[in-house]
Amino acid sequence: MSALRLQALRLRLLEPVDLSIEAGELVFLAGPSGAGKSLLLRAIADLDPSTGEAWCGETARSSVPAHVWRRRVGLLPAESGWWADSVGAHFPQAAAAETDRTALLERVGFGPEVLDWEVRRLSTGERQRLALARLLANRPEVLLLDEASANLDPDNRTRVEAVIADYRADEAAAVLWVSHDPEQRARMNGRRLLIRDGRITPELPATDAAEPHP
Numbered sequence: 001m002s003a004l005r006l007q008a009l010r011l012r013l014l015e016p017v018d019l020s021i022e023a024g025e026l027v028f029l030a031g032p033s034g035a036g037k038s039l040l041l042r043a044i045a046d047l048d049p050s051t052g053e054a055w056c057g058e059t060a061r062s063s064v065p066a067h068v069w070r071r072r073v074g075l076l077p078a079e080s081g082w083w084a085d086s087v088g089a090h091f092p093q094a095a096a097a098e099t100d101r102t103a104l105l106e107r108v109g110f111g112p113e114v115l116d117w118e119v120r121r122l123s124t125g126e127r128q129r130l131a132l133a134r135l136l137a138n139r140p141e142v143l144l145l146d147e148a149s150a151n152l153d154p155d156n157r158t159r160v161e162a163v164i165a166d167y168r169a170d171e172a173a174a175v176l177w178v179s180h181d182p183e184q185r186a187r188m189n190g191r192r193l194l195i196r197d198g199r200i201t202p203e204l205p206a207t208d209a210a211e212p213h214p
């Protein structure tokens, strides 16, 4: 699949961002509340204005319509929007074979009956897991995850971590994941970045990260 490259991306609060995430690479982004983590994800997804350039593989953001870009560079917001009454309306059969759809829902912890549920009866954590399934059903090449497991109990957090790890491995997706959970960032095998005072730096001192194995 595709790498994500940010070239002098300029948005409010942050110094110009240059960042490359290889195809299949996981990068965690942490930092204090209000530092601009969500703003950065929204700017990359072309939901907020920014200048500079972003690349998904060989495709420049500026060269394609926003809806095409957003399909390839998929954002899971901290609070996802729901615009239909039933869950099923958010998972059109045309977008995926029936078995794919059922398998995807099962992987985030639901039986096929969830398609008949009303969106308004979903708990926060159920919405979060279904929003992830909805995003993955579109097969984005890059995942931008804003607190993908923030509202989940430990079992469902583990489930969501496994779904994301498998998707990354199977699709060689580049993943940029905002997470406030230090244990999660340590548990999963990824590069860790910190955003603070408008700058993005490695979360660990370079000596910790770069020690060669004996």
Ligand SMILES: Nc1ncnc2c1ncn2[C@@H]1O[C@H](COP(=O)(O)OP(=O)(O)OP(=O)(O)O)[C@@H](O)[C@H]1O
Binding pocket: 013, 031, 032, 033, 034, 035, 036, 037, 038, 039, 040
């Ligand atoms: N549309 C907007 N107009 C003006 N200010 C905004 C806008 N959106 C966000 N901000 C401000 O920008 C700052 C960064 O917001 P952002 O949501 O990126 O923080 P964050 O790092 O994701 O924080 P948290 O960890 O609390 O989610 C905040 O102070 C927020 O109030």
